[in-house]
Amino acid sequence: MAEPKIVIVYASRSGNTEKLAQAIAEGAKASGGVAVTLKRARDMKVQDAEADAFAFGSHSAFEYMAGELKNLFEEWYSIRSRLTGKPVLLFTTGKGGQVSALESIDKVVGVFNPTWVKPGIATEGAPGEADKAKAREMGKKLAEAAKKKSK
Numbered sequence: 001m002a003e004p005k006i007v008i009v010y011a012s013r014s015g016n017t018e019k020l021a022q023a024i025a026e027g028a029k030a031s032g033g034v035a036v037t038l039k040r041a042r043d044m045k046v047q048d049a050e051a052d053a054f055a056f057g058s059h060s061a062f063e064y065m066a067g068e069l070k071n072l073f074e075e076w077y078s079i080r081s082r083l084t085g086k087p088v089l090l091f092t093t094g095k096g097g098q099v100s101a102l103e104s105i106d107k108v109v110g111v112f113n114p115t116w117v118k119p120g121i122a123t124e125g126a127p128g129e130a131d132k133a134k135a136r137e138m139g140k141k142l143a144e145a146a147k148k149k150s151k
């Protein structure tokens, strides 16, 4: 059987959130037996919804997720059943508004009825070593949930 596919989707202007996405990817890859792809929200295609598990992340923009991530969710609303039950992890960075941004993604993705991999990760500014360690740990949990689901 093919390895479960995990897509780590993110919006990032100056690289902080991208670094968090990379740490999640490292943790997921270290778990082994999964195919991990990192992708910007604006580069996502409809066929990417066929992946087995997802992480969605964004910088905080006016205390909310970035527009490109919200656009993706608007586009995927009509195919939302493809995400139902699939493991999903969320992550954000901000200058104080990272938790609000995380909550905004949580609310929207909740409409897709995923299987949550929690807690989500909300980091102030660029992720430090402790943040990256947490992100790797959660990436591993996401990979484990994806493998369990596709057994």
Ligand SMILES: Cc1cc2nc3c(=O)[nH]c(=O)nc-3n(C[C@H](O)[C@H](O)[C@H](O)COP(=O)(O)O)c2cc1C
Binding pocket: 011, 012, 013, 014, 015, 016, 017, 018, 058, 059, 060, 061, 062, 063, 064, 093, 094, 095, 096, 097, 098, 124, 125, 126
């Ligand atoms: C247009 C814009 C709006 C922002 N609004 C907020 C905000 O409301 N709250 C907050 O905490 N940070 C805000 N920030 C700061 C970023 O969320 C923060 O610096 C983040 O870590 C940047 O991530 P990135 O390097 O992945 O782009 C804003 C940044 C930009 C560019």
